[in-house]
Amino acid sequence: MPEPLRTRRTLAAGWRILLLASLLGSGAAACSSGPSGPSRDPLESLPMRATPVPDEPDHAAHDLAAAALAGDPADARAQQRQLEAVERLHQMSGALPSGLPAYGQHLVDATIDDAIARRRASAALRRSGDAPPALRAKLQLEIADDPLALADTRISESRRARFARAVNAFSQALGRSLTLVALAPVRLAQAAIGVAVAEHIDDPISLQERQALAHWKKYVDTHPGSPETPKLLARIEKMQRQWFRMKRERSVRSARSALEKGQDELALVLASKALLYAPEDREASKLRNEAERRVFARRAARARSLEAAPPKRGTGEDDDPLVAALARALLDPQGDVAGAARALLAAGGSKGPYADEARFAEAIVAGERGDESRMWQQLDRLAAEDVAERNMARHAAQLVASPDTNPYAAFRKSRVERVEKQAGFILLGPLAGGARDRDLPRALEWLLEGPALVGTLGGIPSRLVQSVTVGAQPARTPAAYAQRYLERTPDGEHAVELRRWLVDYYADAGNAVRAFAVARSGESVDEKRRAELEHDATRQMLENARKQPRRDLRLAMLGQIAEQHADTAAGREAAELAHAELEAATAQSIRISRGFLLENPVVAGPSGVGLRPELLDDDRRNGELHPDGVRLLGGRLLEFALVAPSGRASDPPETLVREISEERLSRLVALLEETATRNALIDPDNDLAPDARRDHFFERAKLGVAETPDMRVSASSGYAFVGMREKYGMVRSRESILPFELVVQGSFPDLGLGAFPRLRMPKTTPDAVLFK
């Protein structure tokens, strides 16, 4: 009996499942309204299956499984022998091989408690040639999971990386000198220095060696009685010492650097940390003592500044009524500060004992009146005076220098610094920040840069061109200060200037949304420009919304654009997109492409989707599955994309939605998962990418509880099962098996061209991040 079907162009959202059910329930009559090709049911009826009768190998396999699960290895081995005997008889009677003995042997091997013996048994099974390809791949993974073998591999990689680094340096130096032979000695010398410095900077223990250490520790923990264990313990101890030495060296190096930069507190912490690893270390102790001395000296100086200087006896300063008047004016919200300050200045003169306090007071009331320029001029002058004579100079200097109180000056200063940095880069390239840190005395570091200086200077034209064509790095620091100024004083003297600068900055940096937000916050930008910015901003917001992977957030973003910018083109487009997305939303969107179905016919066939064979026979007359293939929509719904009546695969497909039975769904997802996993085992390029949401849906489908779609956005998967040809094209690129690659390298500074072989560096393992 055919299952209900309906043509679908735009299917209502998944949560409208009731509506869909009613549409589906309307029967097959609607099918006739579709185009002639795809109007037929794309699915074959489920085949009638007789209950298979287990044969002798099946019974033997059952007995073996029972023995293994019962935890009786001897009985399991006996049952395996029985299975092998039964299988021989079975085949002698003309039956096809069941393939069970290899899996049986694997099961027997799994009952071995000792991991070493188990791995040896797996290796023997793999070598026997009885195992099918998928089982062989699985066995290989088990064999490879050997802590000792893994440790040996990491140690070998560590040596290889070190060797390749040295060889590559000299190979590059020679190869780059092919066109300029005269430079060969210099480049070789540079290479030698580079290798020596790299060896000097290298940690006493490499990342790969630390990985090996972890493997050895694991082995010793799991195999305390193994004959290898005593030897490994000695290696672990040695490596552990190196590891402590590395921690000590890193801490000392960082402490030294912090001390050079005046970060005394940090240097103190780092040097103390180094002493934890090497308690008697002289250098770490010296660094810690120096850092401690500086920290204590600074703390003492700061504490001193909180104290009060003794009164100046006999000067009459302390009971000066003008001083009290200014103090009261300063504290009184209605006080005449300017008048009181003038009076004090007039009485004492510009060199008087309270002249700087009076000038400071004048400056701050000028600022409160909104006269920023005057305030900063006065404070600048005061800050420049001798702090030993003018106690207010330090307070003025603090106000002038702090980016919080004086963001405009910080903005200007950072812009100048940026230009200087840019000029430094053009002139000195990588040496603009000084000689590179090589954990050597500074003078020696400069000496080592000597040979590179010619090349650096020669690179000026190319860096100049680069700075013009590529542009400078975004001025993030000036932008942060400009933003700070506007937050604090949105109507300040420089607000218009900074707002315009920020608008241009964000627009140039491609951040149209921020540019528009700044333009909207004040009157600095004219209407026309603001309209342009709004246009760009809404376009960018629309792009961002499109890129948002979560549907709920995407819809919220689209809704916001549609609501707040309704009169713009992007606003209207956002509304349409949101509407279309709501209409087409489904609980799941797991796709099985036509290519995948062609490469894995078992999934397309009656044991899987149950697709009619004519949909994959390349004959357009009887209907054809579109390259998009089949989509699992959630619940028990499948969507079939069929080639449009035009017959062109490039045209949007006709879609048909079909509700399938629980049995067909659970069988389909199980087969799909099984096939993809087997493919991944046989061919590493054909991997099954992790997708928890897909697996969650599959799990529910297999358990038969996927009837009600899970409408949570975080439960929705968009995974696609695609064929290898779709993934890689006709010819799959393969990684070279050669241990080296050939490099052709050009150099702008000296207009040189070189070619040289380069040894491949070993790749880091995925768990390397845990050792950094």
Added chain:
Amino acid sequence: MTRRRLLAAAIATVIAAGAGVACGGRTPGPTDPRYQPTANVLEVVATLRRHVPDDTYRFEPARDFTGRNVYRASLIRLENLERIHTDALRAGHLDDVLAFAKGRALERIRAYDLAAENYRRAARRDGELQSEALRSAALCDAFGEAAAIGYEADRPYVDGQPPVPPPADPDAAIADFDRRLALLEALEREAAGTHHAFLAREEMERADRARARYFVAIRKLTPDGDVRAVAELQRLAARHKDSKNANRHLLELADLYAALTAEYVESRPPESLWFEPPVFQDLVDAASRLYEVVANQDGTPEKLEAARRLEAFLALTLRVDRDRFSP
């Protein structure tokens, strides 16, 4: 002397010179005139006055040239001046100035009772500061009264005052916090146009934060406690978007999501049948998004904090199999 020795000596000299420059360049000298003691009362008052109008609700309190909070530093300097200049100040001609300035400093570090006391002392003397001192004293009393309302687990214990007991139930807690907010809103209106309005806003923020923390603290005691705690922290972040602490509120919310994620993994191990990938994904998404928002704020210390916490949080997800969570 051989050529090699000469070269070694030259390099050693250069290195020693370099090291000397590196080590000695930034050492603060013991006689750095910047750190000389405070010269007089006017110096402190002028500095304090510069920062009295500061909006400390929106922006961090200013720091003085030593890097200390300017209000606290001013208070200490004033007290030291009083102590050292006892004889010179005995005439009392600056009593009102000193008391008033200390009141201004104390109210900014939340010592409302002491601030009110100092203001009242300043008001004892007739003069231009009297009316403002009385007004400020009354406001500080009210701020102190408001700050004592409602349950705060981390409220400092004051000698002689019994700690506020925890409320009987969430409704009672909300009633207390509503009362506190109503009082503070009235104070904000009363203080409109003065720096006390900023103090009122800071206190309102503290009240909202105390309320959110109360619900975070009791979240395991009620069936919908987690949801309520999240809602309260969201309320705090939404109501105080302009505050200097806005990033901290977001971090606190992100931390709660991170804690919920960790608790979820503990209570429903990923390999168990109770683990629901969509729930876990929602929690991870929420925490990560909030950490990222803060980590993208240039020029704030919270940027670093959020970036590191995000890294640490994502490390938690390494414990979960890829078929249960795939980032």
